[in-house]
Amino acid sequence: MGSPELSFTHATPYDDYVGTATLRALPGPRTDAPEEPAFLVTTQVMELYFGLVRTELRLAVRLLGGPRLPEATAAIARAAAYLDVVNAAWRPLNRLTPRRFNAFRAGLGEGSGFQSALYREVEFLLGDKSASLAQVHRGNPETYRELLAALRAPSLYDAALSVLDRRGYDVPAAVLTRAPETPYRPDPQVEKAWARVYAELGPGDELWELAEALTDVSDGFTQWRVRHLAAVRRSMGAKAGTGGSSGASWLERTLRREIFPELWSARTLV
Ligand code: HEM
Structure with missing residues (x-):
């Protein structure tokens, strides 16, 4: 029976690969409040997953410009799977009541996930563009430069609409040549194009698979917004946020910024 290797002179290869020392050195809770560790770790885990989602969406935009559509769809499907994990991670925060949150909230200072x-x-990769929301990072030139690049580049949705166009669907030139940094406005021709995909195609067809993977990402991202808003309302009601917004009422407005709008509205036409 083979036994595992037990002798290492320094840190184990596992420690090296995973960076366990770095993980243990992450900032810990600032109070003894029993809910603070989960609040902090959940936030750190979500950041790591947002990074994974960003990697896949960047890759998908690139792949949608080339001939290998199923590879782009696979990257989008991986992003959707990561969003499922992030959404499941809300569970420990569901029972955070105002009294328990107040016990450690001061430690956040002006810190907010808004930053x-x-x-x-x-959000920018998904096509929900806002130059003003990028401003908060002006003090950090490298981060700001990356965000501005994402703001000014075609989004995943722009790239998907170019695929529809290349495959003979009627996407207006004004949509294809719009300035990428402007917020996307739904278009009736685009709605008809997606309606055609759903009316004429099915599982196994490349455009249908793409449409469904995009819908999964839109669904997962919207669920994040909904779960976040529920966590906010449960833990602080309608108080103002540490980031300076009006809190829940400000977040409610973000729900109106629909991701890939015609992929939802097209279903009415089919
Ligand atoms: C009970 C826990 C939480 C509360 C009470 C809360 C509260 C808030 C509030 C009030 C805002 C609005 C901006 C402000 O004025 O601060 C906000 C925004 C935000 N929070 Fe949280 N948050 C919680 C958990 C989390 C977690 C775990 C994450 C994960 C990273 C997160 C990420 C964000 C993001 C990304 C925004 C910006 C949303 C947007 O711009 O649409 N929040 N949060």
């Missing part, structure tokens, strides 16, 4: 550059870049 997450990775989250903002994911």
